[in-house]
Amino acid sequence: MVDTLRAARASIAPLSLVATVDERTVGHVMLSACRLDALPRLVDVVSLSPLGVLPEFQGRGIGTRLVAQALAEADNRGIPFVFLEGSPHYYGKRGFSDAAKRGFRPPSLRYPPGTFQVATLSSYEAWMSGTFVYSDVFWALDCVGLRGERLEAART
Numbered sequence: 001m002v003d004t005l006r007a008a009r010a011s012i013a014p015l016s017l018v019a020t021v022d023e024r025t026v027g028h029v030m031l032s033a034c035r036l037d038a039l040p041r042l043v044d045v046v047s048l049s050p051l052g053v054l055p056e057f058q059g060r061g062i063g064t065r066l067v068a069q070a071l072a073e074a075d076n077r078g079i080p081f082v083f084l085e086g087s088p089h090y091y092g093k094r095g096f097s098d099a100a101k102r103g104f105r106p107p108s109l110r111y112p113p114g115t116f117q118v119a120t121l122s123s124y125e126a127w128m129s130g131t132f133v134y135s136d137v138f139w140a141l142d143c144v145g146l147r148g149e150r151l152e153a154a155r156t
């Protein structure tokens with residue numbers, strides 16, 4: 001997924017951040033271009049995905065720091081929103097909130113409740129609301145939402 005996102009043409013260049021311990025890469029997060037289909041026009045936004053920390057380094061705050069740095073980098077680039085699909089328990093404490101409750105429409109009906117999330121950054125303007133649209137890579141790799149038993153399990 002990361003390789004495909006890096007190779008794709010995009011309105012915003014993908015950004016990878018890594019966490020290192022003793023020069024070993026132990027964590028990674030990626031921001032990549034997506035769009036918000038707002039009424040006046042399309043808005044360039046980014047998706048935070050994937051995020052991963054090696055199992056033996058989890059639970060030490062590395063993921064938290066990667067998410068915080070990713071939000072800071074997006075803000076520095078004048079990007080108004082970072083969207084993702086993920087655990088509200090995890091991301092809710094790290095700058096994200098329920099995007100559906102904020103009035104945004106998800107790109108799929110296959111998101112478990114509460115997992116469509118957004119972080120609002122400083123270049124946000126009040127008119128920027130609408131449908132979040134993933135880049136083609138997420139669709140090509142079928143990485144939007146869940147299907148089948150995983151979706152059913154997440155809904156119950």
Ligand SMILES: CC(C)(COP(=O)(O)OP(=O)(O)OC[C@H]1O[C@@H](n2cnc3c(N)ncnc32)[C@H](O)[C@@H]1OP(=O)(O)O)[C@@H](O)C(=O)NCCC(=O)NCCS
Nearest residue numbers: 051052053057058059060061062063064065085086087090
């Ligand atoms: C999710 C993940 C990135 C967190 O990284 P981390 O460095 O362990 O996270 P931190 O140490 O900063 O934070 C620990 C918190 O993460 C929570 N956590 C760890 N794994 C989690 C998971 N899979 N789902 C939800 N919460 C998780 C811990 O319970 C703890 O919760 P707290 O905020 O209540 O204390 C890491 O566990 C991971 O790589 N998991 C596998 C890949 C994955 O699920 N990525 C996210 C896809 S959306």
